[in-house]
Amino acid sequence: MSDILFQPLGDPIAGGDNLEKLADIDPRMTRTHYFDGRLLTAEDLERDQIYLDQRLREVGKALGSGIINGLELSFSTDPYRLVVEPGKAMTPAGRVLHLGTRMTVNPGDKALISQLNDGRHRHFNRGLYAVVLRYVDVPTDIAEVFPTDLKNRRGSDYALVTESIQLGLVPLPLALPALDTLRLRARLMAELLDNKLASSVVPEDSVALGVLAIAQDTPQWVDNELLRHPIRPEPDHNDLQEDLHRQYQSLLGDIIGHRAGGGLDQPFAAADYFPIIPPAGGLPRNAVDPQKGYHSYFPASFDVAVAPVREADLELIRRESMGLPAIDLNRDSDVSVMVLAPLSDKDYWTLSRQLVADNPPNERDFLYPDPLALRLYRKSPSHNLDTDASVWGEIWNRIDSDSLIYVRRPVRAAETGISGIILAQGASIPDAQPENDGDADTQPEVPTEIEDEHTIFLRMVNVPSLAKVRPANSEAGEESIKALTESLPRELRAIRAVLDTLLRVERHYDPVIWQTLEQAQQQDNLLRLRDLLMEAEPDIGSTARHIIRAGADLGLAENLLQQWKEQLDALR
Incomplete structure (x- = not known):
């Protein structure tokens, strides 16, 4: 293999700024040429000192300040x-x-x-x-x-x-x-x-x-x-956020110490002191009362919730949230915040299971699909809270005041239409499980607090849940529901297509709609079916005519299309 030789294409150019202003001898960019018989002066030696100093400073600049x-x-x-x-x-x-x-x-x-x-x-x-x-x-x-x-x-x-x-x-x-x-x-x-x-x-x-x-x-x-x-x-966005977080933590400690020294133990609002706070940081323990569903720290317009979290996940969650914008307490009004109560693995396993057992997922408010999250209010809510106050009281007794933090939740206008947060990635339930007197098979599964919006949506909206709202009025329809439950991939677009189709098709067609969905899924035409119905006129007869006309392209069986014709004839 031959060596690659450098081939000059022009005159040498010195590096540095303002090249057109450089003198013939620039002590920053030149060094002395030594040879026997040369008379050296102080200028020659200083030139080398300056040259080495400049080169060392260039290394320092590359490292940062x-x-x-x-x-x-x-x-x-x-x-x-x-x-x-x-x-x-x-x-x-x-x-x-x-x-x-x-x-x-x-x-x-x-x-x-x-x-x-x-x-x-x-x-x-x-x-x-x-x-x-x-x-x-x-x-x-x-x-x-x-x-x-x-x-x-x-x-x-x-x-x-x-x-x-x-x-x-x-x-x-x-x-x-x-x-x-x-x-x-x-x-x-x-x-x-x-x-x-x-x-x-x-x-x-x-x-x-x-x-x-x-x-x-x-x-x-x-x-x-x-x-x-x-x-x-050069500092980037995350560097400045870390600076703000460090300054905020230091000042918050001074504020809490000052208030404690003056006998001011009552809760206070962040806006009483701070015009701006980082997207993640600490907060006083007494600023949150999960047993009453109350918080005093954030503005009333903020959407605030509290959830337990493993101590091992806390730093990862904080660092992921630091990429979000800082919170301007004087201007921001539509901000979602999650207060995280850190627990040991053992405490998290025990207490989170109790929260799930007392709050079945299918009975939770859709605003907070996560069964571990509890919404908080600036004043005591007028209605009864859907929570286990004793469990939250036990959680609050086991957390360390210095480790309680909040994180800003990103607004994710996903195709689900639901705002969610990815708190962390890769967490799992510990292998070691505490002894349980009851039947293990009857214990509810404990979802982690780390769920993305797709997982939350699919846990709440799926074929069985839709079938409860829109039951089939035929034996064939029931079989189609079972088949879709087993075969339909847990992929957001497919479930959304089923949901949109059911919303568009009138109840008159309940005996045939589930079979239609099953056959469209088998032919990978769920999205085409949904789009076809979305473009149809909002008329009960138009629905059947569009499906009958496009039945062959959708891969629907002839006997199913005949049933659609019978449903259309029944309207006349």
Whole structure:
């Protein structure tokens, strides 16, 4: 096999930006050519330093920017201290920032701050500031400079350049309103969500660690989640949603702690604090009372339900839901939310079976086909709830408050006309089953909470369920129902075609409609039969005439077409 040789097609072109502005010698893109007998100058050596530095920064840019590990920011008021824990980060400029020991800064040391800023910033203006960690070059040591000719004198210059980091503040172009701290932080979550403001004001050789509020020349509070993010290339939708989720979880914990410290134990609404919340996140335990079918957290216009879920499935469900849009509590009105109560495998097996036993699927409200889901209301409903309050009470006693979450349910306008949610994929009932005193064959099957809209529809709408609503008025029709039950594939389009056909055909033709459906199915013509009837005039006689006329094309037997003619004659 011969080697593939590179064949140039034009003059070489240097990489980088603004190529037309590059000089003949660009220290970013060139390196020194060494050979014996060449006189080297400081410029030659610096060129190589710059070249290697640029190439390393290009690798850093390819990896992305953000926090690699550590660098947690904290704040104390007595005395005033900003503390940064050890860690690493990558700046947008491709610089690696490494902090090996804890850094403690006193924002009240005005003399030191003024000295570091060339006599400026002895006082801080009221406002919001990004707390950033920045790369700096620090000149160190002294080296003697020898003259290059007799006219010059000896001198000195610094001998080394030490790469270091420094903590600083960057003013944000945002006002600091006289607003409750927790509500202000929640508002900033929404305003800073897209990261555009941070990237426009934070220097590219820095990373943001959080936001500091200053009023009356004194630090007020720090939010150590705003502006900061893990290392990544350009953020996409899911990255921003994860940022929102992380900020929301941190702030929700502060809100719950603040209310508990002030003796405020009553439930509260999310809109009391947050203008926007992530598509999945935690919520207070007392915000939901499944025994009363009540919730206080979401707006009254939201469609809210609660269901048990296995702890092992919880993280997968959360990550799948994070791809949905964030929830705007001030604008969104038609949002479907599922509150998930995580249980161990053993508890889920036991309690979910009790819910299914007490709520047979064919007796449930069609709005929530899943027998494990319970609808919740912002106020106590006036009617009796179709639920087992004792079972839900036991579920609530066994869940961990910190693991209770909600997920936004996607609106799926599927061909079924039913909105559903895929909570996860691949879950199954544990192999180990608890002992049961009763007959195992009589126990209801426990469906998982993980069902797509097709499965839900087919569980509720199938041949046996349709036959109960539209029974056959002949022995032949009963046999056709049995045959369709056994042979009809559990495929949505086929069942939907049967349903549409039954809705279109008048009750006068009950003695022959089921045989017609069976024969059309055998010839794979169910959809053609449905479409034929949909195009027919809404007249009882027109139905029979269309089927008789198209009977041969549909594959219907001659004796069945004769029965249709007899049904048509009976109308005259």
